[in-house]
Amino acid sequence: QAGRGMRTVVIAGVPAGALQDDLLADLLTIHFQRSRNNGGDVEQVTYPTREAGVAYVTFEDAEVVQRVLKKDQHLLQDKRLPRPFPLTVTRYCHNVSSSLVSLSLLSSEGWDPSRAKNNLWLRQTSVSEAVRFMATQSAI
Numbered sequence: 756q757a758g759r760g761m762r763t764v765v766i767a768g769v770p771a772g773a774l775q776d777d778l779l780a781d782l783l784t785i786h787f788q789r790s791r792n793n794g795g796d797v798e799q800v801t802y803p804t805r806e807a808g809v810a811y812v813t814f815e816d817a818e819v820v821q822r823v824l825k826k827d828q829h830l831l832q833d834k835r836l837p838r839p840f841p842l843t844v845t846r847y848c849h850n851v852s853s854s855l856v857s858l859s860l861l862s863s864e865g866w867d868p869s870r871a872k873n874n875l876w877l878r879q880t881s882v883s884e885a886v887r888f889m890a891t892q893s894a895i
Contacts, residue, residue, distance in 0.1 A: 795819035
């Protein structure tokens with residue numbers, strides 16, 4: 756059996772506060788066990804975590820990680836949720852630190868709260884000295 760890190764993925768976009776934490780963890784377990792989501796046997800779901808809207812899913816088999824990462828889009832859906840929530844699934848790496856950075860697109864007149872939809876949220880993933888940015892959904 757592969758090491759735990761090789762069998763774990765990071766899930767971003769979990770709708771924090773939409774339902775009780777234990778229910779969200781159960782929904783994630785079900786989502787990632789379904790074959791239509793390229794899933795498999797889930798060993799553990801860690802939710803909530805120190806980062807809002809982020810969970811860790813550990814599978815019994817590392818091959819499931821490869822399948823889950825290949826799926827184009829993961830949508831967390833349940834009749835108890837107000838709408839489907841797109842999930843971002845990435846490989847777990849214990850040497851990577853993550854943080855969210857907000858970049859505001861300012862007009863020549865300066866900050867205009869009515870244009871807050873122009874805020875761009877980026878996830879910063881840094882390894883040692885390198886920095887890589889991945890676009891995520893708008894905050895508004």
